Amino acid sequence: xxxxxxxxxxxxxxxxAASRITADILDxxxxxxxxxxxxxxxxxFVHNMMTARGAIPATLDYHGFPKSACxxxxxxxxxxxxxxxxVLEAGDIINVDVxxxxxxxxxxxxRMYLVGGEEACSxxxxxxxxxxxxxxxxxxxxxxxxxxxxxxGAGIQEYIEGLDHPYGIVREYTGHxxxxxxxxxxxxLHFGKRGKGPKIxxxxxxxxxxxxxxxxxxxxxxKLDGWTVRTADGSLSAQWEHTLxxxxxxxxxxxxxxxxx
Ligand code: MF3
Ligand code: CO
Ligand code: CO
Numbered sequence: 330x331x332x333x334x335x336x337x338x339x340x341x342x343x344x345x346a347a348s349r350i351t352a353d354i355l356d357x358x359x360x361x362x363x364x365x366x367x368x369x370x371x372x373x374f375v376h377n378m379m380t381a382r383g384a385i386p387a388t389l390d391y392h393g394f395p396k397s398a399c400x401x402x403x404x405x406x407x408x409x410x411x412x413x414x415x416v417l418e419a420g421d422i423i424n425v426d427v428x429x430x431x432x433x434x435x436x437x438x439x440r441m442y443l444v445g446g447e448e449a450c451s452x453x454x455x456x457x458x459x460x461x462x463x464x465x466x467x468x469x470x471x472x473x474x475x476x477x478x479x480x481x482g483a484g485i486q487e488y489i490e491g492l493d494h495p496y497g498i499v500r501e502y503t504g505h506x507x508x509x510x511x512x513x514x515x516x517x518l519h520f521g522k523r524g525k526g527p528k529i530x531x532x533x534x535x536x537x538x539x540x541x542x543x544x545x546x547x548x549x550x551x552k553l554d555g556w557t558v559r560t561a562d563g564s565l566s567a568q569w570e571h572t573l574x575x576x577x578x579x580x581x582x583x584x585x586x587x588x589x590x
Contacts, residue, residue, distance in 0.1 A: 333506060335532035340434060340508060341574055344534055347585035348436030348572050350382045350429040355440050356588050360428075362442040364419045364449075368400035371425060372411035379429055387428035387435055387511050394556060399439070399557040406540050406548055406558045406566040407502055419445030422454050424568045428511060435507050437536050438584035439570040454565055455544060460496060461541040461567035464488055468504075468519065468537040472529060472573060472580040478526030483519035485539050497546030499566070502558065504536040507572055523552050531575050534583075536569030 336344065354375055361374055376397035379386050386397035394408075401409035401424040402417075409424075417423065426439035441458045443450045467488035471480040481504075489496050504517030515527055519539040544564030551557035560566050569589075571582040580590065 331514065333533060334529060335530060336508055336574070341532070342435060343432045343434035344508065344572065344574065345433040345583050347384060347429045347434050348438070349432060350379060350384045351427050351436040351438045351572075352586040352589070353382075354378050354427050354429070355425065355438055356586050357423045358425050358467045359442065359588065361443060362423070363403070364417055364445050366417050368402065368409070368411040368415040368417070368423075371400050371415040372383050372398050375425070375427055379427075382429075384429040384431045387430050387437070389558050390569070391511060397423050399424070401426070401566075401568070402554060403565055404560045404563050406499055406542070406560060407568060408556045408558050410483045410554055410556055417444045419449040420451065420454070422450060422458055422565060422567060426568075426570065433509055435509075435511050435572070436584055437507055437511070437570060437572050439538065439568055440589055441567050441569060457496070457541060457543050457565055457567045460489070460492065461539060462569045464491035464519070464539040464541055465537055465569045465571065468539060469571070469573065469580060469582065474529055474531050474573060474575060474577065476529045477524050478515050478517060478529060480523050481537060482521035483523040486520040489541065494543075497544055499540035499542065499546055499548060501548050502531065502540060504538045506533070506535045508534055529575055531577050533575045534572065536572050538568055538569055540566055540567045541567040
């Protein structure tokens with residue numbers, strides 16, 4: 330797919346179904362996250378719940394990715410590979426990123442979890458998790474027909490640059506169009522200038538998924554596994570993601586739930 334597609338109501342219904350499964354899984358992950366479990370356990374839980382709902386994990390074998398979820402711990406920005414060697418400790422922060430395929434359509438979302446609860450985590454860790462969530466909200470607030478795709482990144486950048494702490498916005502990984510394909514046009518930057526990029530139209534579907542570092546924005550890709558992306562300076566990183574459909578009034582987050590709107 331080389332151009333942005335407008336989804337039909339039937340396609341949007343399929344994306345809503347896939348997104349519901351993803352959101353329900355991420356709601357349930359809340360209950361299993363605790364000190365002592367492994368990221369492999371999270372993967373098994375996600376895989377089993379997804380297949381029980383008749384969906385396919387989009388990440389499994391996607392360009393060779395070996396697991397049914399991404400689990401990105403502390404200084405891991407994204408694409409962390411679940412492992413039986415990675416045991417959660419109180420005070421860790423972790424992103425769990427899940428994409429379900431149902432009837433050929435995708436629903437992609439990720440959230441942060443505070444291991445051991447807010448009391449166990451440093452104030453800085455709690456704050457970067459909150460700021461990344463607000464960054465997603467700032468991006469979503471820009472989405473409406475007639476606005477430009479670049480306004481999304483501009484809204485996120487303006488929010489982050491208005492804060493007292495100089496958080497780093499990751500540049501190398503972006504949001505994306507989504508539908509019958511996992512990653513389609515357009516690319517959604519989490520920084521940039523207003524008025525840039527294609528015009529937003531009702532029926533477009535894409536993700537917004539800002540990655541915010543406590544420190545510098547630079548990234549390092551693991552040479553060992555070819556997937557794990559870490560902050561270059563070792564600082565903590567946080568990310569939240571929704572799959573959206575553009576409506577006449579603005580947008581609807583298809584992967585929203587009561588726990589994460
Ligand atoms: N779910 C991720 C995203 O938000 C993509 C993961 S691709 C994988 O776009 F191969 F790393 F799983
Ligand atoms: Co994702
Ligand atoms: Co995504």
